[in-house]
Amino acid sequence: MSAPELVTVSVDGREVQVAPGTGLVETALAAGVEIPVFCYEPRLGPAVGACRMCLCEIEGMPKLQAACTLTATDGMVVHTAQTSEKAAEGQEATLEFILVNHPLDCPVCDKGGECPLQDLTFRWGPGNTRMTFPKRTYEKPIPVSPTIALDRERCILCYRCTRFSESVSEDGQLIARNRGAQSIIATFEDEPYRAPFSGNVIELCPVGALTSTQYRFEGRPWEIQNVPTVCGLCPVGCNIQATTREGKVKRILSRNHPEIDEGWLCDKGRFAFTHLYARDRIADPLLRVRRRGFEELSWDDALDAAEKLLREAEGRIVTALSGSETVEQAYALGRLLREGLGAHSALLPEETSPALDAFRLPLSAIRDAELVVVLGDEPPAERAPVVDLWLKAAERRGAGIERAGDALESCRRLADKRNVLGKRLRESDRAVLIWSGEEGAGGAHVAALARELGFGGKAGCGAFHLPSTPNGRGVADAWAAASDEEGPNPEPIGLLIVSGDEAASDPGVRALAEHAERVLVTSMFQGLAVGWADLVLPGTGYLERDGTYVNLEGRLQRLRRAVIPPAPDELAWVSKLAERFGVEVPPYASAVFAELSEKIHGGLAFGEVGEQAALGTRSEAPVAELPEKPEEGGDGLALVRYRALFSGPAVERVPELQFQRPEPEVELSAEDAEARGIASGETVTVSHDGTSLELRARISRELRKGVVRIAAEHAGELGGRVEVST
């Protein structure tokens, strides 16, 4: 590809060369000139030119122009407020108009100190006000939802929030109502803004109009610190800033990684952090006493108790991992148990396949694709929310998005050379496969399909598997690297070690505990540990840990400890315990990583993982097999039980997120609903093999015929194939 010819633009007398079509705001920036903006935000789609903050004088145009709506053309001569009196007057006018009805409550405004309106007024605004009439007032604050408060008096109507809702998250719930000076931001019929990405409007708001109810009056900018880290609640690994004050996390902000999240966060990532301060958070080790209850232990006693449990099991140990441990924790635990005790048996959260490494792409490649095939019937938004935004962006750009449900069958079908969609995939240079569902063999199936379609040789084509845990791949690799030896699965199990909250809340792990003589649980919450554990060691959360995670792209990312956990972290006690079994494991993530890095990361230094981690290049990977032909379905409808985004131990402990929890409903395709005479909203009976549940029916246009979908927490014991009737 030849480089496009550049155009030359003069901004305030400085000549700059940019690619044609570059926005004027960016062009000026390239020339070292800042053009102030409020409404302009390229991530929200085409510029709207609403706020008029960016007014500039362009030679050859009689009127002042909104720079945000123009693009660079050759020979363009631009005078910004820095050099043009007319432009400066225009900008001052805009600020005066914005301020005539904006309240002067900066001292009690959450945005104060980090507010673009304050900053731009300070630099370009009028020094005094000429407004002598009473300002416009509204009832305030309005709860847009339990997580977002709206102050309409502060709103400057830049429409960033409504544009996000309309053209990024496409939920369409935030709208402008009325017109002229009475325009207000609202939700349709004042319903709560219930959508997975709603919290982004808080960050987009250039004033203190949309604020977080969690952060309201919680800190001033000079009292806080922002710690750059990575979200640990799903396999995307969005880059975040954890705002802390006096040792507590107060809010989560995005930290735009253009290849991963483009600066967007889901509401779980943004608001669920308060689970750190849940009422049942465990701060001290707990020991079960004579089956009556628990007593708190000192750490010395706890280590003794743990050592005793480990020794008594005589190697008959099974470890259930969560997939949310850091790479370092999993490695350290692996060394203690495998090297120190020969306990090799582990229950990994899910299979992970290295075969995907040959088809690696950044998530942003979904947006740039021309054809995307989603395999599986689980909505990507529930597994890896930001992937859904990339899919929407791709669709807006005109990409074909094909949803191929029944992943196993579709995988085989697409691999067939005669398949039409498969042929399109083979011919495309920018095609992406996404596996969104169970039975993906940790990405092996989708990798096998990608190989079959010839994606290996095409840099723009790739494949993703959406795993169910945030760091399953990293945990599996670290556990594997901890020892070269293997061991049998013990029978009976002497000790079941449950590492972390996801494992502790997994019904499969609970079932296994029934067959174990003793159970050791590390968990953050009493509710998950008490009742079945013999010994409970306090767990930590991702915001309290230092270390690394591997996300669904295969990208190694760095977690930084934002706050000190209420108890020593896992690495600290694993290190001490390991010592008692003659294994030397350092208690620091940096040292553990250094050791592991020699084995699996080519000696990459901890400090070089970086704040904005790069994606490793594609590597030779083992060849995976296409799935076997699935069994014939039989009667009834195939049930897809999915783990809802707003579920799990963290979300359950955040009161403000309860309204986002999935409804007790069953989703049906229009055809299946019609065939059964079911209307949307009707209560129906879903039954399977003698068990049945009453749920509300919802007709979904996305769902294919023959499939119903229920959030796992509402699906009870149902599984396999079900029948739905009125």
Place this chain on the structure above:
Amino acid sequence: MGIDEITLAHADERDLTKLAEYEEIGGYKALAKARKLKPEKIVEELLASNLRGRGGAGFPMGRKASFLAKGTGKPTYLCVNADESEPGTFKDREIMLRNPHRLIEGCLITAHGIESEHVFIYLRGEYRDVFEVMRRALEDARKAKLLGDVTIVLHRGAGAYICGEESALLESLEGRRGQPRPRPPFPAVSGLYGSPTLINNVQTVATVPVVIEKGGEWYAKIGPEPSPGTVVFSLSGNVVRPGNYELELGTPLRELIFDLGGGIPDGRELKAIIPGGSSTTVMTPDQLDTNLDFNSVAEAGSQLGAAAVIVIDDRACMVQLALRSSQFYMHESCGKCTPCREGTRWMVQLLAKLEEGRADQHELDLLLSVCDRMLGKCLCALGDFAAGPVVEYATRFREEFQRHIDEGGCPFGGESSLEGIYAPVEQHAHAASAEVTA
């Protein structure tokens, strides 16, 4: 040449809402002729006619049509702007009410000329009677198989002046909030649904049949050369015979008001004239000899606009007039861009204070400064329409504005002196959505 009426021709002696009557006066003959011509030929005739847009801006229709992007792979749309809502304007209403087929014929010829199969008529929501007439006429035209491959959609607005602004009209047609779009891109390149779109006023399109029937050159010879043809002047205000008068462009203002309109009633004196609707600059009696065409009115420092001539006699208080105009624009500001949204409200606050006699001297200067800070800085023309005329009221009638401050009140007292000039803003209420017929 003695051509008086084109768009309203024969509407006095016949019921032209009936298809048969319209056909008897030669209706739809131009369409038959046009359909035998190549599309380029239609645009050529429009170019030759120098037919200028009657919606207010006066841009030549043929040139606009020639800007339409070709070979985009997208459909081309024709939109007729029938959202006539500016105080003082009522010409399109009359054309559609009394000669609906003329507009329909114009739509069909223009659609042929720009190779479009989709026509949208965006009708002011409050024009319910017009809607019924147009709907019947369209139904008759459809039954008579006059439409060919063309679909004409009659779309009622929901009561917003801003939707007469072409890009807001397109947003509204697409089912979105009626707010202007930044330009470029212009509608000729990316208009309705991102496709090339031609937007013209009712009267402009209704003039197309005669241009095709008699030729562009014939039309170009009517009236003054730079702005040929006829216009329906909507005469209102303090005048003996208000109403619509279709006249050649270039007719002197004095002739319209005094000869045709019968002059000022009740023996009052003429005080001011607004020549083209509330957005245009006020003129004074010494300008009565101005010819009413685009160029002459512009030379006189005003605008012909939508040819809505509002006559104001010496009972009117110009501060009240400015206030009422500002109230209209505040009410109709869409709220998208800052200067218009905030400026119109501030203007109303200042003018109300001035009218009540509570304003200080500096507040009159502030009013002018606020207007100045709006002018040329808004996203669309509405901000200029709001601020521009007020600057002129305050400049040309400065003494009257000053007396409001000096005398601590309105010299005209509380009497309603604006009867028949501008309706109070309360009368611009939204049409209740429940009343919209399917």
